[in-house]
Amino acid sequence: LLMPMSALGAAALVACAGRGEGLTTSDAGGLTCKADDAGDSAPTPPATCPPGGQAWALDWSDEFNGTNVDTSKWQFIVGTRASDQNKTYYQAGNAIESDGTLKLYAKNETVGGASFTGAELIATSAYNQRLYGYFEARIRYQLNGPGFWCNFWMRGTTESPPEFDHEVTSNHVNQIWNQFHGADNGQWVPLDYNGQWHTYAYAWLPGQPVQFYVDNQVTHASEMDPNVPMYPRLRAGAYDSASWGGTPDGTT
Numbered sequence: 320l321l322m323p324m325s326a327l328g329a330a331a332l333v334a335c336a337g338r339g340e341g342l343t344t345s346d347a348g349g350l351t352c353k354a355d356d357a358g359d360s361a362p363t364p365p366a367t368c369p370p371g372g373q374a375w376a377l378d379w380s381d382e383f384n385g386t387n388v389d390t391s392k393w394q395f396i397v398g399t400r401a402s403d404q405n406k407t408y409y410q411a412g413n414a415i416e417s418d419g420t421l422k423l424y425a426k427n428e429t430v431g432g433a434s435f436t437g438a439e440l441i442a443t444s445a446y447n448q449r450l451y452g453y454f455e456a457r458i459r460y461q462l463n464g465p466g467f468w469c470n471f472w473m474r475g476t477t478e479s480p481p482e483f484d485h486e487v488t489s490n491h492v493n494q495i496w497n498q499f500h501g502a503d504n505g506q507w508v509p510l511d512y513n514g515q516w517h518t519y520a521y522a523w524l525p526g527q528p529v530q531f532y533v534d535n536q537v538t539h540a541s542e543m544d545p546n547v548p549m550y551p552r553l554r555a556g557a558y559d560s561a562s563w564g565g566t567p568d569g570t571t
Contacts, residue, residue, distance in 0.1 A: 375453060378449075378452065379392075379446055381393075382419070383416050383419060383420055383421045384419050385416055386416060386417060387416055388411075388414055388416050388421065388440065390443070391443065391445065392442065392443055392445070392446055393440045393441070393442065393443060394440070394441055394442075394443050395409070395410070395411040395414065395438070395439070395440060396409045396439035396440070396441065396554075397409055397410055397411065398431065399431060399432070399433050403468060403556055403557070403558045404558065404559055405432070405433055406433055406434055406435060406466075406556075406557050406558055406559050406567075407425065407433055407434075407435045407436065407437040407556035407557045407558075408430040408431040408432075408433035408435070408436050408437070409436070409437050409438060409439045409554075409556065410430065410436055410437075410438070411438070412436075413425070413426065413436055413437055413438035413555070414438040414440060421553075423437070423438040423439075423440070423469075423553060423554070423555040424436075424437070424438060424555060425437040425438070425467065425469075425555045425556050425557050427567075434557070434567070435466075435556070435557035435567075437554065437555050437556030437557060438553075438554070438555055438556075439552065439553065439554040439555075439556065440552065440553050440554075441550060441551070441552045442550040442551050442552075446550070447476050447548065447549075447550030448476060448548045448550075449548055449549055449550060450546070450547070450548050450549075451523050451524055451525055452523060453520065453521070453522050453523070454473060454520060454521045454523070454551055455518060455519070455520040455521075455532075456471040456485070456518070456519045456520070456551075456553075457516065457517070457518045457519075458471060458516075458517060458518075458519060459514065459515060459516045459517070460487050460512055460513055460514075461513065461514055462487070462489040462492065462513050463489075463570070464489065464567070464568070464570035465489050465490055465564065465565030465566060465567055465568060465570070466489060466557045466558060466559065466564050466565055466566065466567030466568075467487070467488065467489035467555075467556075467557060467558070467564055467565075468486070468487075468488055468489075468554075468556050468557060468558035468563070468564045469486070469487050469488075469554060469555045469556070470484055470485060470486040470487065470552075470553075470554050471485045471519050471551070471552075471553055472484045472485065472486065472551075472552050472554070473521060473549045473550060473551050473552065474549060474550065474552065475545065475547050475548070475549055476547065476548040476549060476550055477547070477548070478547065479500070480499075480500040480501025480502070480545075481499065481500065481501050481502070481543075481545035481547065481549065482498075482499070482500035482501065483498075483499055483500075483521050483523075483529065483531070483549075484496060484497065484498045484499075484500065484505070485497060485519040485521075485531065485533075486498075487512055487513075488558070488563055488564040488565070489564055489565055490563075490564060490565035491507065492511075492512070492513045493509060493510065493511055493512075494507040494508060494509055494510060495507070495508050495510050495512055495519075495533070495538075496508075497531045497538055497539035498539075499529055499539075499541035499543065501543070501545070502529075502541040502542070502543035502545075503541045503543075505539075506539060508533065508538045508539065510533060517533055517534055518532070518533070518534050518535065519531075519532070519533055520532035520533075520535075523544075523545075523549075525544060525546075526544060527544065528540040528541055528542050528544075529541050529543070529544065529545070
């Protein structure tokens with residue numbers, strides 16, 4: 320019996336493009352996601368796109384109302400990654416779309432030489448050339464035991480950094496990590512996230528600080544404006560670090 324280590328799911332994906340000053344000709348993209356466990360009803364609809372002071376327009380969306388991930392919008396990362404010490408083998412089978420949600424699971428099973436499996440999705444080439452916009456994800460993380468490492472993040476299409484992170488680890492269940500890699504050192508933000516619904520977002524406008532939001536409140540900001548296309552990603556996986564996620568044990 321393989322017990323899920325962690326779960327992250329998405330119930331809707333939207334992109335909001337600014338149509339206000341400074342954004343009349345720029346493309347933009349965004350994301351609204353929700354996490355859910357089997358048996359739960361779908362989360363509430365995504366909030367309208369903040370922040371105020373801009374005229375926003377929906378750019379693209381995925382409501383996850385089907386029975387399979389829409390591969391015209393998402394592609395799967397397959398294999399291990401050096402950045403998590405090759406602890407997780409990412410595979411498409413750990414992403415399940417049903418009941419209006421997308422669930423991403425990490426499991427304690429050995430595949431491809433890794434001790435765990437997980438899921439990671441990134442926007443396809445048709446949706447990853449986004450320059451400026453508002454990106455939002457409604458997520459509930461469910462982390463059971465040490466070793467989890469999950470995030471709603473963005474990376475440069477051709478390079479990293481830049482990278483924006485809303486990240487959770489199972490040895491910091493009352494905090495999330497916010498960082499703009501390449502511009503600041505990041506910070507832990509107090510938040511009781513495990514098993515709770517929260518809305519995570521990035522507001523990225525030209526010539527302005529990149530602002531990180533949780534539940535429509537700014538939690539982090541960086542003065543640097545990365546003038547390169549970026550794309551959204553969703554991940555649920557495992558890590559092995561006493562300081563970052565915790566070392567997996569018999570409860571994982």
